[in-house]
Amino acid sequence: MGSIVGDDGFPGARPDGFRPAGWAPPAQRLPERAADDPYLAVYSGLAGWTNSAGQAGGAQLVRNPPPPFPPPSEPRRGNDRPAGSAAPLRISPGGMAAPAGGTGPRGATPPGADPLGADPLGAHPLGAHPLGADPLAAGPATPSPLDTGSFDLGSFDTGSFESARSDSARWDSARWDSARWDSAGTVNTGPFATYPPSTGQNTWTVAPVVTDTGTIVNTGTIVNTGPVAGTGPIVNTGPIAAAGEVAPAGAQVAAIEPLGPATSGSHPVIDASGPLPVPVPLPVSPPTGPLDVAPLADLGGYGYTPIRRAEPGPSFQPSVRRRQGRTPRRAGRSVVSVDNNKCHLYAICQMEAPASFLVAQDGRLYYDAAPPSEQMPSVRQAARLCPMQAIALRTEP
Amino acid sequence: MNSRRRSPDIAQALVRVGQTRLEYKPPSRRVVIVGAGIAGLRAAERLRERGFDGPIVFVGEEPHKPYNRTPLSKAMIAQVGRLNDLRLPVYRDLDAMWRLGTRAVGLDVARNRVILPRGEELEYDGVVIATGVESRHLKGAPIWSENVWALRDLSDGRGLVRRLADNVRHVAIVGTGFIGCEVASSLRKRGMEVSVIGRGDALMGSAIGAKVGGVMTRVHRQNHVNLLLGRNPVRWATADSPKDRNRPSSGVRIWLDDGSRVDADAAVVAVGGLPTTRWLQGSGLDISDGVLTTAACHAVTAAPEGGVPLVVPSVVAAGDVARWPNLRIDETPRRVEHWITASEHGQAAADSLLLGPEQAPPFMPLPRFWTEQFGVQLSGVGRPGLADACRLAEGSPRDLEFIACYTRAGKVIGAVSCNASSRLLEYADLMGWPLEPGPALGAGAGGGSAAMAPRSLAAAV
Ligand SMILES: Cc1cc2nc3c(=O)[nH]c(=O)nc-3n(C[C@H](O)[C@H](O)[C@H](O)COP(=O)(O)OP(=O)(O)OC[C@H]3O[C@@H](n4cnc5c(N)ncnc54)[C@H](O)[C@@H]3O)c2cc1C
Numbered sequence: 057m058g059s060i061v062g063d064d065g066f067p068g069a070r071p072d073g074f075r076p077a078g079w080a081p082p083a084q085r086l087p088e089r090a091a092d093d094p095y096l097a098v099y100s101g102l103a104g105w106t107n108s109a110g111q112a113g114g115a116q117l118v119r120n121p122p123p124p125f126p127p128p129s130e131p132r133r134g135n136d137r138p139a140g141s142a143a144p145l146r147i148s149p150g151g152m153a154a155p156a157g158g159t160g161p162r163g164a165t166p167p168g169a170d171p172l173g174a175d176p177l178g179a180h181p182l183g184a185h186p187l188g189a190d191p192l193a194a195g196p197a198t199p200s201p202l203d204t205g206s207f208d209l210g211s212f213d214t215g216s217f218e219s220a221r222s223d224s225a226r227w228d229s230a231r232w233d234s235a236r237w238d239s240a241g242t243v244n245t246g247p248f249a250t251y252p253p254s255t256g257q258n259t260w261t262v263a264p265v266v267t268d269t270g271t272i273v274n275t276g277t278i279v280n281t282g283p284v285a286g287t288g289p290i291v292n293t294g295p296i297a298a299a300g301e302v303a304p305a306g307a308q309v310a311a312i313e314p315l316g317p318a319t320s321g322s323h324p325v326i327d328a329s330g331p332l333p334v335p336v337p338l339p340v341s342p343p344t345g346p347l348d349v350a351p352l353a354d355l356g357g358y359g360y361t362p363i364r365r366a367e368p369g370p371s372f373q374p375s376v377r378r379r380q381g382r383t384p385r386r387a388g389r390s391v392v393s394v395d396n397n398k399c400h401l402y403a404i405c406q407m408e409a410p411a412s413f414l415v416a417q418d419g420r421l422y423y424d425a426a427p428p429s430e431q432m433p434s435v436r437q438a439a440r441l442c443p444m445q446a447i448a449l450r451t452e453p
Numbered sequence: 454m455n456s457r458r459r460s461p462d463i464a465q466a467l468v469r470v471g472q473t474r475l476e477y478k479p480p481s482r483r484v485v486i487v488g489a490g491i492a493g494l495r496a497a498e499r500l501r502e503r504g505f506d507g508p509i510v511f512v513g514e515e516p517h518k519p520y521n522r523t524p525l526s527k528a529m530i531a532q533v534g535r536l537n538d539l540r541l542p543v544y545r546d547l548d549a550m551w552r553l554g555t556r557a558v559g560l561d562v563a564r565n566r567v568i569l570p571r572g573e574e575l576e577y578d579g580v581v582i583a584t585g586v587e588s589r590h591l592k593g594a595p596i597w598s599e600n601v602w603a604l605r606d607l608s609d610g611r612g613l614v615r616r617l618a619d620n621v622r623h624v625a626i627v628g629t630g631f632i633g634c635e636v637a638s639s640l641r642k643r644g645m646e647v648s649v650i651g652r653g654d655a656l657m658g659s660a661i662g663a664k665v666g667g668v669m670t671r672v673h674r675q676n677h678v679n680l681l682l683g684r685n686p687v688r689w690a691t692a693d694s695p696k697d698r699n700r701p702s703s704g705v706r707i708w709l710d711d712g713s714r715v716d717a718d719a720a721v722v723a724v725g726g727l728p729t730t731r732w733l734q735g736s737g738l739d740i741s742d743g744v745l746t747t748a749a750c751h752a753v754t755a756a757p758e759g760g761v762p763l764v765v766p767s768v769v770a771a772g773d774v775a776r777w778p779n780l781r782i783d784e785t786p787r788r789v790e791h792w793i794t795a796s797e798h799g800q801a802a803a804d805s806l807l808l809g810p811e812q813a814p815p816f817m818p819l820p821r822f823w824t825e826q827f828g829v830q831l832s833g834v835g836r837p838g839l840a841d842a843c844r845l846a847e848g849s850p851r852d853l854e855f856i857a858c859y860t861r862a863g864k865v866i867g868a869v870s871c872n873a874s875s876r877l878l879e880y881a882d883l884m885g886w887p888l889e890p891g892p893a894l895g896a897g898a899g900g901g902s903a904a905m906a907p908r909s910l911a912a913a914v
């Protein structure tokens with residue numbers, strides 16, 4: 057499926073090292089050393105790895121000691137700004153201002169939305185978490201017929217008898233069908249949220265949950281959330297910033313900071329001097345979880361080759377004793393893909409199909425893109441119950 | 454070669470077998486599904502999955518096939534996403550007949566008939582009642598006005614969005630349930646001014662308790678939602694009121710019982726739902742607060758004078774409309790208005806219809822729900838609304854990343870996670886187990902547990 061990327065970034069490399077005339081490696085595909093840009097390295101899944109030529113990433117990987125990341129200090133999952141960074145203000149037409157801060161989990165912002173609203177921590181410039189990167193997302197977006205698992209909504213446009221109400225509120229089907237729901241009058245499309253300023257000291261209190269039989273069930277360490285301080289008191293008892301008055305419009309204008317688009321090389325809001333909320337590097341060896349498949353998703357964000365369950369050999373060996381007649385049609389394999397922009401990590405899928413979905417401690421969803429057929433009922437149930445309807449199933453012919 | 458060819462006798466015998474089969478084929482049975490919502494859709498899908506090959510007829514009041522209602526208060530009002538996102542996946546060919554735009558007006562249990570308008574009757578062998586809930590009407594609210602909306606179905610959503618596009622800057626929301634809070638969040642994302650009017654002291658307090666509700670109240674307040682809690686609307690006037698001396702020049706004007714007044718351009722009334730059971734009046738079924746069913750989804754008749762209620766094997770109910778005892782929690786029949794539960798309920802109801810009351814297993818789902826407001830993800834399992842105590846299980850409410858565990862009589866009855874959904878899985882397994890006394894959330898301002906009781910919570914409420 058995916059192309060093999062050569063050491064110099066050439067997609068579709070052949071063993072003989074063929075390169076078309078005029079091919080030059082793209083300028084700075086990855087930083088010189090992964091440690092120079094922890095974000096890039098971590099997000100592209102290549103943290104701590106260099107190839108034999110000493111460059112970061114590449115086809116032949118040699119394990120290096122991981123770069124000295126600053127310890128993750130924020131247990132939050134991308135909902136907040138890093139501590140101490142100033143909240144730039146945005147003006148909305150209604151005259152209300154809200155600090156442009158964090159947003160929901162990654163990808164809550166639609167592709168067309170205001171880049172200022174994009175969450176610098178959650179939405180990653182390489183696209184939402186590349187580990188779950190969706191090899192099928194590029195496929196045609198046309199609505200598929202019933203048997204491929206979608207559902208024809210039917211008479212959306214003909215509903216002139218909808219109700220007494222819709223007569224007065226008649227709806228322009230042309231606009232609705234094609235256009236997004238953003239209307240021209242809206243400016244502040246990016247979600248925002250303001251939370252109390254955090255000092256970065258987070259103490260998690262873990263209450264031991266003791267069951268009937270006296271076993272302590274729930275004292276596991278919380279990975280990736282900084283120091284877990286047993287049952288100690290809460291450190292961070294400073295006053296909560298009250299929701300102040302809305303500043304007059306003039307004051308807000310002065311506070312506007314020009315922000316580059318979130319996709320530009322440097323993150324505008326991240327304060328590099330402070331502790332960087334870097335997620336824990338990926339476990340490189342397959343986790344010994346309930347998952348039966350070696351790395352469940354694609355590793356790497358650049359010209360990746362999806363790592364999948366190995367293609368099974370032909371299970372039907374034609375032989376002389378073959379039955380007469382047509383070969384019975386075998387049901388196609390199902391291919392699972394999760395839309396990273398929609399998925400909000402509610403982990404319902406893991407409840408329904410623990411063998412095929414895993415929301416890991418690093419805040420990513422790992423899934424089996426080609427589940428074995430005996431798992432398909434539960435995978436389908438996961439797709440049905442997914443709150444964000446992010447799971448798409450496709451049958452390969 | 455010849456050995457493969459069948460002898461003429463055998464061929465004739467096979468033909469005879471086939472004919473006999475056709476002759477004695479069990480009569481095809483017809484299932485009518487009243488209410489083309491998620492529960493009805495999943496019931497039909499499950500019927501086909503189980504090999505049911507008779508006709509399936511949907512009777513739905515809306516002119517649409519089933520769609521996902523949950524983005525109406527989120528993506529649709531916030532104007533992100535597309536109409537196509539409301540599609541629901543179906544993994545079977547339903548091969549159903551769709552009577553859309555048709556309202557069922559009655560059910561004749563004795564003659565197995567669904568009564569449709571204009572005297573039409575639809576005979577059934579099994580019927581699935583999945584008519585959901587309809588928005589509760591707030592007394593005095595001029596819901597007929599262009600400026601006052603309830604939010605339940607797609608036409609409501611479209612009308613509201615259309616009204617909002619018309620230069621609306623300030624929206625008043627009546628009701629502090631999930632839908633009201635989600636609409637508030639969606640509208641604030643669009644930069645509108647939002648006032649939320651509610652009876653309780655904490656947002657979503659009836660569903661997730663005062664403590665976690667207090668945290669969410671803080672979140673809303675910090676996002677500049679104008680919270681008018683502990684107040685009721687007493688009088689309304691809208692720009693299109695026929696006659697009212699205090700009529701506002703535009704939008705809607707709401708007087709509250711503390712004497713204050715809210716002037717807004719539009720209002721959303723989100724004060725919960727009432728089960729859509731009016732069409733079942735006279736059917737003999739027990740429809741006090743939803744269709745009462747057994748634990749296995751079969752409808753139950755209202756007990757006659759001095760008699761006992763009867764189970765109706767050909768009638769099952771699923772979704773928001775059904776009131777059933779979830780034996781995982783207790784034996785009191787209750788309604789659950791969660792989307793995931795409605796999906797599972799539809800599937801279980803289809804199974805029960807095929808299996809009959811004797812064999813059908815009880816439907817004991819783990820109720821699960823989710824909501825997202827201002828980027829804060831809440832997800833819950835169980836019935837936190839029934840709890841009598843709420844403890845902080847882990848995390849820190851100040852950081853908006855925590856899990857609260859709800860107990861009733863010392864046993865875990867639910868858990869709600871805030872921005873920590875994946876950790877919630879473990880608490881789902883604790884349901885029904887006793888929880889050792891831990892730090893009570895905000896319970897007792899002092900004392901030994903105060904070290905764990907976060908002060909931020911007390912400050913938040
Ligand atoms: C705006 C909104 C947001 C929500 N968000 C969430 C959420 O985030 N999480 C969550 O868990 N739940 C949420 N819910 C609740 C969830 O949508 C419901 O639990 C679920 O839709 C119930 O499905 P149902 O099939 O029982 O009923 P419905 O989906 O309501 O379907 C009932 C159908 O029956 C039709 N009908 C009614 N009466 C008749 C009649 N007499 N004859 C024929 N047809 C009839 C109705 O028109 C309707 O189409 C939300 C609900 C709304 C309205």
Ligand code: SF4
Pocket residue numbers: 394398399400401402403404405406413415421441442443444445446447
């Ligand atoms: S259920 Fe859906 S939204 Fe939740 S983690 Fe799975 S894919 Fe993501």
